Amino acid sequence: MFPFLFMVFAASTAVTEGAGLLPDGPLQKAVGDSVRFNTSNTPTETLILTVTWKFKGENIFVATPANNKTTPGYEDRIIYFPSTASLELRNLLTNDSGEYKVEIISSTGATDEGSTTLEVLEAVSGVTVSPNSADLLENASVTLRCSSSGSSLTFLWMNGSTEVTASDRVQLTDENKTLNFTSVSRYDQGLYRCHVSNPVSHSISETVNITVNYGPEDTRVEVSPNKPYHELGSTIILTCSANSRPSPQFKWHVNSTQLIHDGEKLQLMNVTMSNNGNYSCRAFNPKTSVTVESPPVPITVTDQHQPPPPPPPYWIIAVVFVVVIVAVLVGGGYYYYQRKKKLNKKLSDKPVNRNFPTVTGGGAQDNATYSGEARCDVQPSRVWPGDRNHGIPAELNYADIKSFQRKNGERVQLGSQDTTTQYSEVKVNNNPSTSSPPTYDVHMQRINKPTPQPRANVADIYAEVKKNQLN
Structure with a gap:
């Protein structure tokens, strides 16, 4: 029993060592090609008794020292190499795909085995x-x-x-x-x-040709020579372009009127004043059925002896001018407001003097001297800020005095005056009625005046009175 166990152990060891006898798979070949299963076995002096090749567990080739036996269907397709026990399989078919094994038995009784897979593919x-x-x-x-x-x-x-x-x-x-x-x-x-x-x-x-049609886009006109005006008799070339596939068709217009000429370029020769106008082109894509017109380009033809038209004013100058005007108006308004506010404050802060001094003036028609008191009716023009609820005037418009009344009840009507009359103080009556305009007591003194001068401007008189009141 022990010798039998030894033989089994030795055989299993030999098989294990022969697992790498064939290359790893899969081996990939095309239909009609050949494949060679090369073993790692090297020629030795040891006699090989039997070599058996199997496909999917079935013998396809057996070699012994006496003869070689090939399974039907492989007769003309197998070539055997006895020195290494390798095998070549020709004219591969898709059915040849699968697992291949080899078993080598030597004269010593040792057995080597190996396996690999073959994949036979149909070519593209x-x-x-x-x-x-x-x-x-x-x-x-x-x-x-x-x-x-x-x-x-x-x-x-x-x-x-x-x-x-x-x-x-x-x-x-x-x-x-x-x-x-x-x-x-x-x-x-x-x-x-x-x-x-x-x-x-x-x-x-x-190759498959894919064409993508688009546009036209960004249609524009370029002018050569590019300058603001052109001389009489010169030549002008206008070129239209657009981003489009396929290339668009161009039509030219001047002042929205279509020209007879078509094409990418428009050439104006021996130009005259009649060529002046706004030129544009329209690009049409027959594939997309889209038409896009360019922005108009002005063409100006002028006599070369005449100076070119002046350039348009720059918008910056206009903006600066407007800003300066606005600043002057705002500054003047603010100054006037401050002056008026300061004047009103002085008038409102100044105490009302109920005992007015005598007023001197020259309102009579002769040069006689007299003094006296008079009462006059005046329509108020302003109300003191502190007495708005009482209707007391803040200032007197002297140009509105038409008459005054003496203490004896006599009323004097004032006519046109050739001499200047100066009113220094005006005293308002106490407790004026709110239903009628207030009256004022005016103290006047008649003095001799020089020869009458041209009548002074009422506005100048008013300014002088205001000056005296402030002082």
């Missing part, structure tokens, strides 16, 4: 893309589909030399066989190819 072929072209408007959608023959295929989309990747507008579905643009942009335009590959082969489709 017949790669096509549909549609084979696409003429689109910007923001439209399009789907490209790639198809191919072969096994274990991998799909890759390229735009020129750049790989196409998924984004919010680009979708790759069906294991990357389908490329979908939900909204194409002008930057998606290009030549697209579908790359198909597997571990044993690869192939590329024909």
